[in-house]
Amino acid sequence: MNTPARSSRAANPLTFAALLLVASVLCPPAVAVDLEPGKVVEVPFPETDLPPSLYTLFTGNSAQPTLTFRLPDNYSPDRKYPLLVYVPGFHGGPSGNIGNAQTIAGPYDWVVASLPLFKSNLDREEIGRGVIVSFEDYTTISTAYETILGRLFELVPNLDPERSAMVGFSNGALAIAVLVSGHDEFVLSHFKSFCLVDNGMFHLTDLHKKRARDRRFLVLAGDDKEDMGRDLRIRGGRLLEDSWRLLGVDLEFRVLKDTGHEFRDRQMAIVGRWLRDEEFEEGSFVSIPD
Numbered sequence: 001m002n003t004p005a006r007s008s009r010a011a012n013p014l015t016f017a018a019l020l021l022v023a024s025v026l027c028p029p030a031v032a033v034d035l036e037p038g039k040v041v042e043v044p045f046p047e048t049d050l051p052p053s054l055y056t057l058f059t060g061n062s063a064q065p066t067l068t069f070r071l072p073d074n075y076s077p078d079r080k081y082p083l084l085v086y087v088p089g090f091h092g093g094p095s096g097n098i099g100n101a102q103t104i105a106g107p108y109d110w111v112v113a114s115l116p117l118f119k120s121n122l123d124r125e126e127i128g129r130g131v132i133v134s135f136e137d138y139t140t141i142s143t144a145y146e147t148i149l150g151r152l153f154e155l156v157p158n159l160d161p162e163r164s165a166m167v168g169f170s171n172g173a174l175a176i177a178v179l180v181s182g183h184d185e186f187v188l189s190h191f192k193s194f195c196l197v198d199n200g201m202f203h204l205t206d207l208h209k210k211r212a213r214d215r216r217f218l219v220l221a222g223d224d225k226e227d228m229g230r231d232l233r234i235r236g237g238r239l240l241e242d243s244w245r246l247l248g249v250d251l252e253f254r255v256l257k258d259t260g261h262e263f264r265d266r267q268m269a270i271v272g273r274w275l276r277d278e279e280f281e282e283g284s285f286v287s288i289p290d
Contacts, residue, residue, distance in 0.1 A: 033155055037075040043067040043151060050144050053116035055091045058131055063094035067148045069113035070102055082163035084112045089170030091131055092117030104167060104268045105275065111156055117175055118144045133174040138182045141175055146186040165193035165275050169263040173200035180212055181205045188212060195271050197263050198222055201237050207249045217251040218274050222259030223286045238288060254285045
């Protein structure tokens with residue numbers, strides 16, 4: 001009688017153990033963290049996982065791109081929470097701005113996070129010494145954000161994509177517009193609401209596509225006429241709202257009162273009310289003449 005052949009795993013347990021070790025090195029699991037109410041967690045990413053951040057490209061300072069997130073004061077693993085991701089302006093810093101994220105959403109009911117900006121390359125001869133995010137950076141931003149935010153969804157499994165949001169100011173608004181207009185599968189499947197503050201309106205396109213059309217958008221611009229191009233931003237925002245609403249997209253454009261190119265506590269409170277579906281306070285906006 002023939003003896004059944006043993007599997008290769010049984011025949012060579014040392015080889016199997018070695019393969020497991022190699023797999024654990026190549027595909028390391030997310031490091032678990034204690035999920036405690038009010039806790040702030042920083043998750044740095046090595047150079048092997050991500051390209052250099054825009055902060056590093058622009059300043060020359062070497063710093064690991066870092067995700068920072070905060071759990072709400074009423075956090076419980078037994079319920080789901082919306083996630084707010086704040087994408088900062090200028091070069092984004094090495095880890096975004098978690099303080100702004102918390103100011104927008106408040107200390108309760110939301111998990112908040114912030115992360116750096118990314119660009120495929122930096123050309124100092126461009127406007128703004130190359131810091132401005134553009135469509136050519138889509139692949140770099142998309143890959144980096146899927147890696148970073150994918151880790152967050154692993155670490156905090158009780159997040160609710162249908163109530164989650166991304167808010168970006170200035171260059172961060174551009175980054176969000178590039179991702180949405182590129183129909184980024186990860187972003188559009190993990191976030192319902194998008195707020196662009198004082199930039200990005202000229203990059204927000206192709207919202208008629210099904211997944212983007214099902215999202216909601218708030219586009220804000222300041223009213224300070226001293227800022228260069230302020231009238232253009234307001235006219236562009238109005239046209240954006242009119243054109244996409246014509247196709248059934250839930251997009252609202254508002255002009256912030258007594259506001260230049262800035263995003264401070266007063267403006268953040270307005271965005272927070274929108275995220276929570278609350279009525280805006282009277283006097284928050286200026287009327288736009290026809």
